[in-house]
Amino acid sequence: MKKSNLKSIMQGLDELGLSNARGVSWNLTPAELVMEAIKNHEGVLADTGAFMWDTGKFTGRAPKDRFIVKDEITENTVWWGNINQEFDAEKFDKLYDKVVKSLNYKRLYVRDCFAGADPRYRLNVRIIDTQATHNLFCYNMFLKPENDELEDFHPDFRILAVPEFEADPEVDGTRSKNFAIINFKKRIILVGGTGYTGETKKGIFSVLNFLLPEKEKVLAMHCSANIGEKDDAAVFFGLSGTGKTTLSADPNRQLIGDDEHGWTDDGVFNFEGGCYAKVIDLTREKEPEIWDAIKFGAILENTRFFPGTTTVDYENTEVTENTRVSYPLNHISNAVLPSVGGHPKNIFFLTCDAYGVLPPISKLTPGQAMYHFISGYTAKVAGTEAGITEPQSVFSACFGAPFMPLHPTKYAELLGEKMVKHDVNIWLINTGWSGGAYGVGNRIKLKYTRAMITAALDGKLDNVEFETHPVFGLAMPKECPEVPSMILNPKVTWENKDAYDDKANLLAKEFVKNFEKYEENANDEIMAGAPKVVVEQ
Known part of the structure; x- marks a missing residue:
């Protein structure tokens, strides 16, 4: 990492109040993240080379625990109700301070990435994780900047994903111990109490779904x-x-x-840099593209091996029926790169x-x-x-x-x-x-x-x-x-x-x-x- 890059990332963490992190790993490669994940006992390798892990208590999204901060930006634009639930701005600030305090003195994995294959509507995203596997998921699912694009990277949105942090609903204003909260004014997404990776990607999807139609007519x-x-x-x-x-x-x-x-006015473009597919009952005959994409760099979630092997049993629903795999688009032989079309x-x-x-x-x-x-x-x-x-x-x-x-x-x-x-x-x-x-x-x-x-x-x-x-x-x-x-x-x-x-x-x-x-x-x-x-x- 160049000194200018390191200075930039540390300044970015200082701005978030994370100056006391125990160690910061920034934009690690998939191989480095897999080694970190194994060292951290986050999961194991399957015989295809894919990394297999469990997301913990939550094996899917928790829509009742998703909130949007209500402020002058969102008050008259968001369609409030059972789906888009409001969260108090002051309570968000207090909860944010608690999350940041929990992150200091921990090892952090930071990733700078893009959401949006069309550069005109691209969102610069900085993701701060406490798990190497989650950071690998973000590598797979978001678009990867070139080295020169990282030289002067300024995030439009930041995500703090802290599965081990649990809220106190009576104090923090959440419904449960887990939460996913979007703050459009501060351009921050907080995810806590859940290790389900889909909360992160769907958080950024929600952000784009708010920003693009309103401002850009996309x-x-x-x-x-x-x-x-x-x-x-x-x-x-x-x-x-x-x-x-x-x-x-x-x-x-x-x-x-x-x-x-x-x-857009020119055609369609992908928000993501990868795929997040269900693998329940997966076979090569039914889904050859997905089957062949499950190799080194891919992440299998909540699957199980056949006894005594490291071969995945895709019919196994011991953990959940919502077993999944994430992999970058370049794992698909017929993928369009860059992922845009007319x-x-x-x-x-x-x-x-x-x-x-x-x-x-x-x-x-x-x-x-x-x-x-x-x-x-x-x-x-x-x-x-x-x-x-x-x-x-x-x-x-x-x-x-x-x-x-x-x-x-x-x-x-x-x-x-x-x-x-x-x-x-x-x-x-x-x-x-x-x-x-x-x-x-x-x-x-x-x-x-x-x-x-x-x-x-x-x-x-x-x-x-x-x-x-x-x-x-x-x-x-x-x-x-x-x-x-x-x-x-x-x-x-x-x-x-x-x-x-x-x-x-x-x-x-x-x-x-x-x-x-x-x-x-x-x-x-x-x-x-x-x-x-x-x-x-």
């Missing part, structure tokens, strides 16, 4: 994206379990990114409809696109969570409500403007059930879903005949290459047509009820995209 998106040979980008929105990562991993297209992107020609909303009501593919009008974007529908099936015995509707605005500080209509209107300006096709893809609801019908075959997406991407649905869904008003193609025509209209696949009508009306009611909280801020075009509920006599 649409922030919780989506994956890829690009074809003709520079035809495609974007895939979807909640967990809908196939977002799987369907964007196309061997005939290059991957831009698998989770977080921005859409304007998307096609956007896919992925939903796993366990009611078997929605068509496997349908084309949306701008109004319908904004309506379904704000709704963010999918469904949970029996067995996915304790107490769920029947399919349950899940609505997450913009397909990522926990990370969207602004009102959902802000993002939806930006989406509508961009899809009209750039003549984008928007498709709703049901990766769920056909021929009946869960327990009666069958899951739509992946090969059919892939064929429908490929047909849309290749323009093979541009000139086919469409029919209109009577309840949801969706345009359903009557034919699609390599897909049986009978499955394209969901009602046709049901043996009991009256039962289908009842279920479709039930789901429409759930859509309408969920949307009530957005109506006041939604324009006429958005409201025209709502399904038509049949009123029972």
Whole structure:
């Protein structure tokens, strides 16, 4: 490390009140961090070379313990409620002082990195960790500055991630001992009481989702994206379990990114420098790109070995079903670097409809696109969570409500403007059930879903005949290459047509009820995209 670099980083720590750190390791390489992690007994190496560790008590995000400091910047801009919970500025300052005091006299791992592959909208981020593994995660998930870019690096945002620090809820104003708090005025994120690495990346995602649409008119998106040979980008929105990562991993297209992107006047760009994928039941046959990416430098979270070996048992759910791997984009052979692309020609909303009501593919009008974007529908099936015995509707605005500080209509209107300006096709893809609801019908075959997406991407649905869904008003193609025509209209696949009508009306009611909280801020075009509920006599 050059003396000028060391002086800069130490000045940066002094500004945060961390002048008494016991030792500071700054921007270590993956090999150095793995050695540190092993020395610290944070985890072990798998036979692929990947580093395996446990995140502790928390194996997923804790959305009820995520807060935003309410001040003059956020008071009238953040959409406050159950998702964006307010935190008192004075209490933040006191909690911050306690966190900093706990960090002094400890060994720290510091990383300077970027969020945003487009330099015009890039966020300089400085992350301060007490765990080498967490710092390696940040190396994987954020963009790496070149050495000359580190010479005069000034952070726009700082993250203090301290898993071992637990809050006192009665004194500190948190709900629990763990917390993740964003302070936009001081440009600091505090994460404590949890070792789950996803809190860090989603914290920065939330920051970009607040800053970019408000100031730059850049649409922030919780989506994956890829690009074809003709520079035809495609974007895939979807909640967990809908196939977002799987369907964007196309061997005939290059991957831009698998989770977080921005859409500017020039095209789409990845916020991240890596992927954070689920590995439950992973096989090389199902996910060859992810399988081959799990090598030295990758981090496996909460997995287990086959007894007596260092080979990972991906079916093992002893710790959690949310087992994951993080790895840098260069672990993917067909990744686009730098991870930017042109304007998307096609956007896919992925939903796993366990009611078997929605068509496997349908084309949306701008109004319908904004309506379904704000709704963010999918469904949970029996067995996915304790107490769920029947399919349950899940609505997450913009397909990522926990990370969207602004009102959902802000993002939806930006989406509508961009899809009209750039003549984008928007498709709703049901990766769920056909021929009946869960327990009666069958899951739509992946090969059919892939064929429908490929047909849309290749323009093979541009000139086919469409029919209109009577309840949801969706345009359903009557034919699609390599897909049986009978499955394209969901009602046709049901043996009991009256039962289908009842279920479709039930789901429409759930859509309408969920949307009530957005109506006041939604324009006429958005409201025209709502399904038509049949009123029972």
